[in-house]
Structures are given as structure tokens and as C-alpha cells.
Amino acid sequence: MGRLMKSPEVLAKEQQAREQSAMELMAQGVITFELSPRQQLAYDDAVRFAAEVDARERAYYEQLPAQIAAENQRVMADLNSGKLYLANETGDSGRVIHFASCPSVRHQVDRDVSHEVEIEQAEEIVGSWHSGPGHDFVAKWPNLMTLEEVEQLPSYRACQRCNPDTKERRKLAARIPKPSKITSITPERIGREYETAAGEYLGVLESYTVSRDLIVLHCSERDYRGTRESLVTMLPKQ
Numbered sequence: 141m142g143r144l145m146k147s148p149e150v151l152a153k154e155q156q157a158r159e160q161s162a163m164e165l166m167a168q169g170v171i172t173f174e175l176s177p178r179q180q181l182a183y184d185d186a187v188r189f190a191a192e193v194d195a196r197e198r199a200y201y202e203q204l205p206a207q208i209a210a211e212n213q214r215v216m217a218d219l220n221s222g223k224l225y226l227a228n229e230t231g232d233s234g235r236v237i238h239f240a241s242c243p244s245v246r247h248q249v250d251r252d253v254s255h256e257v258e259i260e261q262a263e264e265i266v267g268s269w270h271s272g273p274g275h276d277f278v279a280k281w282p283n284l285m286t287l288e289e290v291e292q293l294p295s296y297r298a299c300q301r302c303n304p305d306t307k308e309r310r311k312l313a314a315r316i317p318k319p320s321k322i323t324s325i326t327p328e329r330i331g332r333e334y335e336t337a338a339g340e341y342l343g344v345l346e347s348y349t350v351s352r353d354l355i356v357l358h359c360s361e362r363d364y365r366g367t368r369e370s371l372v373t374m375l376p377k378q
């Protein structure tokens with residue numbers, strides 16, 4: 141008695157079947173079995189959901205060329221208005237400033253490239269996953285600025301690659317003065333400017349007097365009377 145052999149056609153079909161997902165095969169009617177009404181509902185839902193995703197994806201890619209053209213126009217308008225610098229937020233160290241022409245930010249400025257980009261640069265946040273269909277990586281919108289606007293930023297560092305002509309290589313944020321206890325005032329503080337914890341300017345501290353329940357600051361604008369618990373703010377030196 142000869143062994144029963146599977147025909148090449150059957151073997152090929154089986155191989156193909158292994159390579160496809162069960163879901164697909166069900167959709168194609170290759171795998172059929174009785175579904176309970178509940179399973180049937182879940183299956184229909186899954187098919188409907190897949191069709192919706194497909195339709196959204198098609199719609200997205202159909203409008204994409206027009207979207208890219210509009211984005212390029214916005215970028216050109218910014219550049220033409222003198223916004224020739226680009227500021228990128230970083231994870232922790234503030235902003236990095238580039239010339240808009242820097243090769244490291246080309247994928248942000250040239251929106252044709254933006255929609256193809258699949259890279260992430262070390263540390264610098266250059267894009268985000270858009271939530272639309274397809275889940276493409278789209279480069280972050282270029283935050284273009286004039287040099288004047290750049291210098292108004294509280295902090296930044298200059299890109300080492302394009303070396304923009306900012307005033308500073310690394311600008312550190314000014315420390316925002318915090319109120320401290322009036323009892324922390326010592327004679328060395330005379331000559332410094334003060335304001336109340338509420339932000340009212342007192343002027344230059346000229347002298348002070350301390351008694352049991354009262355501390356009086358004699359300042360150039362007006363005197364300030366407080367208790368040992370009172371808070372005042374010393375302003376940074378000009």
C-alpha cells in the first residue's frame with residue numbers, strides 16, 4: 141500500500157495559509173466555522189473597524205499633497221518676513237537655536253521632507269507621531285523667529301553645527317527672586333532693592349530697625365513695617 145502524499149497544490153495552499161493571519165483567512169472565506177451570535181457580532185465589528193481605518197487612511201493620503209503645499213507656503217511666509225532662526229524645545233535644557241538653513245532642521249523647514257522623516261535626533265525633540273491614520277512620523281512644525289524674538293527667550297543654546305549669530309552661546313534663565321523672611325536681612329543688604337511679597341516696590345534699603353515685635357525697613361520709596369514672620373523680596377542687582 142502506497143503512502144498518501146499531499147499534492148504540490150495542497151502543500152502550497154497550506155504554506156500560504158500559515159503565512160496569512162486567521163482573521164484574513166476568515167475574511168476570505170478560506171476558514172469557515174460556525175460562530176455564536178456573540179462571536180459573529182465581534183467579528184463584524186472588527187471587519188467594520190478595519191474598513192473605517194482603511195477609509196480614513198485613504199482620505200488622509202488624498203489630501204496630503206495639498207496640506208504639504210499649504211505648509212510650505214506658511215514656512216515661506218515666515219522666512220520672507222525675516223524669521224530666519226528656528227527654536228526647538230529640548231527634553232530638559234530649554235531651546236536650541238538654529239539658522240533656518242541648518243542641515244539639522246531641514247526636515248522641519250522643508251515640509252516635503254517633513255512628511256517622510258523617520259528619524260529622531262539625540263535629545264532634541266524634532267517631531268511627533270501624528271494621531272491620524274498611518275501613524276507616520278511627521279517632523280515637528282518649525283518654530284521660526286526673528287533674531288529679536290530669539291533674544292527675548294528666557295534661555296537658549298546655540299546649535300554647534302550651524303553656529304547662529306545669537307548674542308550668547310548659552311543663555312541661562314534669570315533667577316526669579318523669591319520672597320524670604322524679613323529676619324534674613326543683614327547689614328550687607330543695605331543698598332539693595334526690595335519689594336513686598338505682594339510685589340509692591342519699596343526701593344533701596346537704607347537702614348532698618350528691629351524691636352521686640354516689629355521690624356521696620358527704611359527704604360527709598362517708603363518704610364515697610366513687618367513682624368518676624370513677614371516676607372519681603374530682594375530684587376536682583378541690575
Ligand SMILES: [Zn+2]
Nearest residue numbers: 238242299302
Ligand atoms: Zn543648527
